[in-house]
Amino acid sequence: MTKTVTDVVCPFCGTLCDDLEVVVSDDGKKLLEVYNACAIGAEKFLHSQAKDRITRPRMRQEDGSWKEISYDEAADYTARMLADAKKPLMYGWSSTNCEAQSVGSEIGEAVGAVMDNTATVCHGTSLIAVQDIGIPSCTLGEVKNRADRILFWGCNPAHAHPRHMSRYSIFPRGFFTGKGHTGRKVIVVDPRVTDTARVADVHLQIEQGHDYELLDALRVAFKGEQLPDVVAGIPKAKIYEVAETLKSGRFAIIFFGMGVTQSIGKNHNIDAAIAVTRDLNEYTKAAIMPMRGHYNVTGSGQVWGWQFGFPFAVDLSRGFARYNPGETTSNDLLRRDEVDAVFVLGSDPGAHFPFSSVRKIYDLPSVAVEPHETPTTEICKVHVPVAFVGVEVGGCAYRMDNVPIETRKVVDAPEGMMTDEEFLKSVLMRVREIKGV
Amino acid sequence: MATIRVNLITGRTIQQGVSMEAGKEKPAYTAACGIIELDPADFKKLGVFRNTNVRVTSQYGSVIVKAVEATQGPHPGVAYIPMGPWANMIVNPNTYSTGMPTFKGTPVEVEVAKSEPVLGSLELVRKGCRGELA
Numbered sequence: 001m002t003k004t005v006t007d008v009v010c011p012f013c014g015t016l017c018d019d020l021e022v023v024v025s026d027d028g029k030k031l032l033e034v035y036n037a038c039a040i041g042a043e044k045f046l047h048s049q050a051k052d053r054i055t056r057p058r059m060r061q062e063d064g065s066w067k068e069i070s071y072d073e074a075a076d077y078t079a080r081m082l083a084d085a086k087k088p089l090m091y092g093w094s095s096t097n098c099e100a101q102s103v104g105s106e107i108g109e110a111v112g113a114v115m116d117n118t119a120t121v122c123h124g125t126s127l128i129a130v131q132d133i134g135i136p137s138c139t140l141g142e143v144k145n146r147a148d149r150i151l152f153w154g155c156n157p158a159h160a161h162p163r164h165m166s167r168y169s170i171f172p173r174g175f176f177t178g179k180g181h182t183g184r185k186v187i188v189v190d191p192r193v194t195d196t197a198r199v200a201d202v203h204l205q206i207e208q209g210h211d212y213e214l215l216d217a218l219r220v221a222f223k224g225e226q227l228p229d230v231v232a233g234i235p236k237a238k239i240y241e242v243a244e245t246l247k248s249g250r251f252a253i254i255f256f257g258m259g260v261t262q263s264i265g266k267n268h269n270i271d272a273a274i275a276v277t278r279d280l281n282e283y284t285k286a287a288i289m290p291m292r293g294h295y296n297v298t299g300s301g302q303v304w305g306w307q308f309g310f311p312f313a314v315d316l317s318r319g320f321a322r323y324n325p326g327e328t329t330s331n332d333l334l335r336r337d338e339v340d341a342v343f344v345l346g347s348d349p350g351a352h353f354p355f356s357s358v359r360k361i362y363d364l365p366s367v368a369v370e371p372h373e374t375p376t377t378e379i380c381k382v383h384v385p386v387a388f389v390g391v392e393v394g395g396c397a398y399r400m401d402n403v404p405i406e407t408r409k410v411v412d413a414p415e416g417m418m419t420d421e422e423f424l425k426s427v428l429m430r431v432r433e434i435k436g437v
Numbered sequence: 438m439a440t441i442r443v444n445l446i447t448g449r450t451i452q453q454g455v456s457m458e459a460g461k462e463k464p465a466y467t468a469a470c471g472i473i474e475l476d477p478a479d480f481k482k483l484g485v486f487r488n489t490n491v492r493v494t495s496q497y498g499s500v501i502v503k504a505v506e507a508t509q510g511p512h513p514g515v516a517y518i519p520m521g522p523w524a525n526m527i528v529n530p531n532t533y534s535t536g537m538p539t540f541k542g543t544p545v546e547v548e549v550a551k552s553e554p555v556l557g558s559l560e561l562v563r564k565g566c567r568g569e570l571a
Binding site: 266378 | 507
C-alpha cells in the first residue's frame with residue numbers, strides 16, 4: 001500500500017509551489033511519485049532516493065581519497081576550524097530552513113564570521129537598490145488576482161521558475177482577472193528570444209547590457225517626452241507603445257531577474273527599474289518583484305534582517321554587524337585573500353562562483369554541508385551530507401514575495417543522517433566549549 | 438582555423454536545473470552545461486558543424502565546451518553557456534564594488550578544438566584548482 005501526501009511545498013525555487021502531491025510507501029521511508037511539480041522540483045524530490053547517495057560525513061586524506069568520519073568528528077572539525085580562524089566565511093544558507101539559518105547566525109556571532117548568502121551572486125544588487133530607493137512591491141496573490149500588465153525583465157521563468165507563469169503571472173484566472181491570460185498583456189525584455197518571450201505579446205530584444213538606457217527611456221516615454229530613434233537596439237515607436245500598454249493597465253507588475261542584476265550597471269539597473277515602477281504609479285497601480293532563485297534565499301535575508309539589520313554580506317568579525325557590499329561580500333573577500341576558512345551550507349559556490357574564487361576555497365580549510373555531491377564538496381576538506389530540507393525535514397521558508405510558508409516533511413531521511421539544524425546545533429555546542437562561552 | 442568573437446551571457450536552463458538536481462557528478466550535467474549555444478550566423482562564421490568541441494577564451498580564463506545551436510534564438514553575436522563551472526571558468530569575476538561578479542556580458546573568443554574533451558564538472562574544478570588544466 002502507498003499513501004499520498006497532499007499540499008507539499010516544493011523546495012527548489014522562490015515560487016515555493018504549495019500544491020504538490022507526493023506518493024510515499026506505507027512505512028514512510030520511500031518516495032515513489034511526485035505530482036504537480038515542475039521537472040526540476042520533481043527531480044529534487046526523486047534524487048533524495050538515489051541509491052548512490054552519500055549518507056555519512058567524510059574527510060579528504062593526504063592522498064586525495066575520502067575517509068568516512070562520524071558526525072561528531074565532523075562537528076568537532078568544523079567547530080575547531082571556525083574557532084581557530086581569524087575571519088571565517090560562512091556562506092550559503094539559501095537551501096535550508098529559517099531554523100537552521102538562525103542557529104548558523106549564533107555560530108557566526110560566536111566565532112566572528114562573515115555571513116553571506118547566495119543573494120551575493122543573485123539578487124544582492126537588488127537588495128542594494130532597495131536600500132537606495134525603496135521598493136513598491138506586492139504578493140503573488142495580488143499578481144494573480146489583479147495584475148493585467150506583466151513585464152518580465154531579464155528573467156526567463158519558463159526555465160528558471162517553471163510554474164510561476166501558470167500559478168501567478170500569466171495564465172491563472174483570479175478575482176479581478178477572470179479571463180486568465182487573454183485579459184493580460186505580457187511584455188518580455190531579454191537579449192535572447194527566450195521561451196518566456198515566445199508566450200509574450202511583446203518582446204523587446206534589448207542589446208545585452210543596455211538595460212539602464214531602456215529603463216530610462218521608458219520613464220521618458222511615460223511623460224511623452226522625445227526619445228532618440230533607437231535606444232538599446234529598440235526603435236522608439238516600440239518603446240512608446242510599451243509605455244502606453246503599461247500605463248493603460250489596471251495593475252502592472254514588473255518581475256526582474258539576473259539579466260539586470262548581473263549585467264554591467266548592477267544595482268543601478270535595479271534603481272532605474274524601481275523608478276520606472278514609481279513613475280508608473282502616477283498613472284495606474286504598479287509593483288515590482290525580484291524573481292528569487294533558491295527557495296529560501298529570501299528567508300535567509302529575513303532572518304539576518306531581524307537579527308543583524310542586513311540581508312546579506314554581514315561581517316561579524318569585529319563583534320558587531322557591519323555591512324558593505326564590495327568589501328564584505330564573498331567573492332571580494334575570497335579574491336582579496338581576506339578570509340582564512342570557508343564554511344558552506346545549502347549552496348554550491350564550487351559550481352556557481354567565478355573560478356578565481358573557487359580556487360581560493362580550495363586553498364583554505366573548508367567544510368561543505370550539502371546533501372549532494374557537488375564541485376564544492378569536491379574541493380572542500382570535509383563533506384557533511386545532511387537530510388533534504390522540504391523533503392526529509394520541514395521548516396520555515398520565505399517565498400519570493402516575502403510570504404513565509406511552512407515546508408513539509410514527506411519521507412524519513414536515511415538511517416542515522418542529521419539535518420542541517422541538528423548538525424549546526426552540535427557545532428554551536430562545540431564552539432561554545434572551545435571558546436568557553 | 439577561424440576564431441570568432443562573441444558576447445557571452447550565462448543563466449539557468451531547465452536542463453541545467455534538472456540535471457543539477459539529479460547530481461552534478463553525472464554525465465547529464467555535463468551534457469546540459471558543458472555547452473555553448475551559438476547562433477546559426479556565428480556557426481557559419483566559425484565554419485564548423487553543430488556539436489563540435491570548441492575552446493572558449495576570455496581574458497579571465499579558458500574552457501572546452503561543445504558548441505550547439507541556440508535553442509532560444511536568434512541572437513547573433515551573443516553566446517550562451519548555462520550557469521555552472523564551465524561558464525565560471527571564463528566569466529568576468531569583477532564585482533565593481535557591488536559583490537556581484539559580472540556573469541553576463543563577457544567578451545570571448547571561440548575557436549575549434551575538435552580533439553579536446555569536455556571535462557565533467559568535478560574533474561574540471563579539481564584539475565583547475567590543482568593547476569592541471571591546459
